[in-house]
Amino acid sequence: MNSGNNIKTPGELTPPSASIKPLLRPGRDIFAQRAARLRRLSRESSLGSYLAFLALLSDAQQHALDRFPPLPSRSIDPVFAPGGPPLAAASWGRDGAWRAGLTAILDELSQGGVPREVRDTVADLRASTENRLERLADQVLAGNLEGVAPGELPFIAAALQVYWVQMAVGLDEPDGNRLSPSGVCPVCGSPPVAGVVHASGSEQGLRYLCCSLCASQWHLVRLTCSACDATQGVDYYTLEGSDGAVKAEGCDSCGSYLKLFYLEKDGQMEPMADDLATLALDMLLEREGKASSGCNPFFHPGEVATTPI
Numbered sequence: 001m002n003s004g005n006n007i008k009t010p011g012e013l014t015p016p017s018a019s020i021k022p023l024l025r026p027g028r029d030i031f032a033q034r035a036a037r038l039r040r041l042s043r044e045s046s047l048g049s050y051l052a053f054l055a056l057l058s059d060a061q062q063h064a065l066d067r068f069p070p071l072p073s074r075s076i077d078p079v080f081a082p083g084g085p086p087l088a089a090a091s092w093g094r095d096g097a098w099r100a101g102l103t104a105i106l107d108e109l110s111q112g113g114v115p116r117e118v119r120d121t122v123a124d125l126r127a128s129t130e131n132r133l134e135r136l137a138d139q140v141l142a143g144n145l146e147g148v149a150p151g152e153l154p155f156i157a158a159a160l161q162v163y164w165v166q167m168a169v170g171l172d173e174p175d176g177n178r179l180s181p182s183g184v185c186p187v188c189g190s191p192p193v194a195g196v197v198h199a200s201g202s203e204q205g206l207r208y209l210c211c212s213l214c215a216s217q218w219h220l221v222r223l224t225c226s227a228c229d230a231t232q233g234v235d236y237y238t239l240e241g242s243d244g245a246v247k248a249e250g251c252d253s254c255g256s257y258l259k260l261f262y263l264e265k266d267g268q269m270e271p272m273a274d275d276l277a278t279l280a281l282d283m284l285l286e287r288e289g290k291a292s293s294g295c296n297p298f299f300h301p302g303e304v305a306t307t308p309i
Contacts (some may be wrong), residue, residue, distance in 0.1 A: 002059075013238050019202070020202075020206065020219055021094070021202065021203065021219065022186075022218060022219050023139070023173075023186065023187070023216060023217070023218050024203070024208060024216065024217040024218075025148070025168055025169055025216055026165050026168055026169055026214065026215035026216060026217075027169075028065065028066075028169060029062070030062075030065075030165060030215050031058045031059070031062035031065060031161075031162075031165075032058070032059070032062045032139060033270060034058045034061075034270050034272055034273055035055045035056075035058035035059045035062065036055075037268060037269070037270040037272045037273040037274070038051045038052070038055035038058060038270075038273045039051075039055045040044035040268070041273055041274070041276075041277045042055060045277050047276065047277070047279070050276075051273070051276065051277065053114070053118065053154075054154065054273070054276070054298055056113070056114065057105070057108065057109065057154055057155070057158050058158075059108075059163065060104070060105040060108040060109055060158070061162050063103060063104065063108060063159050064101045064104040064105050064108075064115045064159075064162045065101075065162050065165060065166060067104065068097070068101060068162065068166045069097055071095070071097055071167065081249070084183065084188055084189065085184075085186055085188050085189040086187065087164060087167050087168065087169065087171075087187055087214065088188060088189040089141045089164070089188045089189055089190050089213055090141065090142070090189060092188075094134070094137065094163070095180060096130075097163060097166075098137065098159055098160060098162070098163035098195070099130065099133055099159070100136075101159045101162040101163055102125070102133065102155065102156070102159035104159075104199070105155060105158055105159055106122045106125055106126050106155065106202065109122050109155075110122045110123070110126075113246040117151065118151070121149070121151040121152060121155070122155070124152070125152060125155055126135075133156075133302075136148055136152065136156050137156055137159075137160060140153065140156050140157055140160060140208065140297060141160065141190075141213075143267055143295060145300060145301065148186055148300075150300040153297065153300050154297075154298050157297035158300060159216070160213065160297075161213060161214070161297070164188055164213045164214035164215075165214055165215050166196040168187050168188070168214040168215065168216050169215070171187065181219075181241065183209075183226045183227045183228075183229075183293065185209075185211035185214060185216055185218065186216075186218050187211065187214050187216040187218075188211065188213050188214045188216070190211055190212050190213035190214070190295070191212055191293065191294055191295040192209035192210055192211060192212060192226065192258065192293075192294050192295070193210050193211070193212040193271050193272050193275055193294050193295060193296050194209075194210055194248070194258060194259040194260065194261060194271040194275050194294055195207050195208065195209045195210065195226065195258055195259070195260045195261070195271075195273075196208055196210060196217070196260070196261045196262075196263055196269070196271060197260060197261070197263060197264070198263055199262075199263040199264035199267060200263075200267075206219060206222075207219070207220055207221070207222045207260065209226055209258075210219070210272075212272075212294070212295045212296060212297055213297075222251050225247070225249070225253065225254060225256065226258050226293060227251060227252060227254050227256040227258070227293035228253055228254040228256070230252075230253035230254065232250060232252075232253070232254075233252030233253050234249060234250070234251055235249075235250050235252070235284060236249055236260075237250055237257070237281070237288070238281075239278075239280055239281055239284065243265055244262065244265060245261065245262050245265030245266045245269065246259060246260070246261055246262075246269075246274065246278050246281060247254065247259070247260045247262070248260070248281050248282075248284070248285050250285060250288065250290050251290075254293075255291060255293055256287065256290060256291055256292065256293040257285045257290045257291070257293065258292065258293050258294050259275055259278065259281065259294065261274055272296065272298070275296050275299075276296060276298060276299060277295070277297075
C-alpha cells in the first residue's frame with residue numbers, strides 16, 4: 001500500500017478522524033424509544049407477549065430515569081482516561097441509587113396490567129435483602145447467570161441499565177486520540193448488544209456498536225470483526241427472503257458473530273428490541289457453528305422467554 005495516500009484498509013484500527021465522532025452518548029429518552037419499538041414488534045412476533053412485557057418494563061425504566069436521584073459527586077463527571085473505561089462495570093463501586101431505581105421499576109410493575117407470575121417475581125425482589133440484590137447485580141454484570149432466575153433477570157438488568165445510562169449521559173466528551181476501537185464499550189467495558197449502520201447526519205454510513213448496559217455507541221470501521229479485529233474471513237448472513245435490514249457479521253477467524261441493523265432500511269429499529277425479535281437469525285448462525293459476541297441482558301441463555309401479558 002502506498003503510504004502517501006489516504007486510503008485505509010478496514011483493519012487499520014487507527015483513532016477515528018476528526019470528522020467521525022468516536023462516541024455517541026445515549027439520549028435521555030432512550031427507554032421511551034425502546035418501549036415504542038417493542039410495542040410495534042410485539043404485534044408481529046412469536047415472542048409478542050414477552051416483548052409486550054418488556055415494553056412495560058422499558059416504560060418503567062424511562063420513568064425511573066426521569067426521576068433518578070442525584071448521584072454522589074464522584075459519579076457525576078468522570079473523564080476519559082487511557083487506563084480503561086471510566087465507568088467500568090466490573091470494578092465500579094455501585095451505590096444504593098441503582099437499588100432505588102429498581103424499587104421504582106418494581107413499584108410501577110406491581111400495579112395492574114401484568115400477570116400473576118410477574119407480580120410474584122416483583123414481590124420476591126421487593127422482599128430480597130440488599131446483599132442478595134447486590135449479588136444478583138454482580139452476576140448479571142459479569143454475565144454469570146447461574147442462580148439468577150429467568151424472571152428476575154429483566155428487572156435487575158433494567159435497573160442496572162438505568163443507573164449506567166444516568167452516568168453515561170453526564171460524561172465529558174472523549175478525546176478521539178484516547179478512545180481506541182474495541183469490542184467492548186469504552187465507557188463501561190460491557191459487550192455490545194449489536195451494531196447499527198446509521199442512515200443520516202454526520203454518522204451516515206458509519207457502523208457503531210451499541211452497549212448492552214449504558215447504551216453508548218462507539219465507532220468501529222466496517223468489514224472488521226468486532227470481537228477479534230480480523231478483516232479477512234468476515235461474511236454476512238441474512239434470513240432467506242429478508243430485505244437486508246438485519247444481517248449477522250460472522251468471523252471465520254474467531255468463530256463469533258454480531259448482528260448489524262441497517263437504519264436506511266428501517267429507521268425505527270432499536271438494537272435491544274430488534275435483537276430479541278430476530279432470534280431466528282441467531283439460530284441460523286448457531287447452525288453455522290458460530291457464537292454471538294454480543295449480549296442481550298433480557299434474554300436468558302437456553303430459555304425462550306414466554307412471560308404472558
